[in-house]
Amino acid sequence: MNTHAWDLSPQDAIALQKQWADRVVLCDEFDEVRFVAGVDVGFEENNKVTRAAIAVLSFPSLQLVESALVKQPTRYPYIPGLLSFREMPAILAAYSTLRTIPDLLLCDGQGVAHPRRLGIASHLGVWLDKPAIGVGKSRLVGQYGPVPDVRGSWVALVDKGEEVGAVLRSRQNVKPIFISPGHKISIDSAIKWTMACTTRFKLPETTRHAHHIASNLK
DNA sequence: GCGACAG
């Protein structure tokens, strides 16, 4: 069988996460944002095939300007806390085909709201040295209180006494989403930029486009 | 040992 740089034992993967977590930058390190990208991954054939999609949108108009889709064999199982080892190879392959380089990434999943502070948004952000935000539909770690049912309101997500992100009401009457910095962005800015990419739906337009592309539908 | 657990 062929080996792969991403084929790490869970133990080694965890060790790598602990080391890379130190490289995550939690303050804003970017200027003008002209393009924002949504990253999403889907599976088919009973998880045998991984589909990674990236949608690049103009900002602030949020119009789709470019999209990428890559399919490749799945080679790592889903293990909570090790998601990036399963999805990043395909994501990087898709990213490498882009002609329009985005200034900010919004990834499905968590950023530093992760057991070892290196969720997929952080891993990807550090790898690409690009500002990134983790946008999750559910919680991996952290505690939080009631989120006011008013669009834009949010409460802190705290893990082990550390503020790692926010639970954001991106839309009224809908379950909130879990925002956390991936890389080169603060929690406050992550919330701000996520809202700036969100129109009338629960998820940011970036994520919605990427999800649509990664989906098999047409 | 038991329960939790992104996609």
Add this chain to the structure above:
DNA sequence: ATCTTGTCGC
């Protein structure tokens, strides 16, 4: 993530 139609509510 994925299997899947209609249906209830703002």
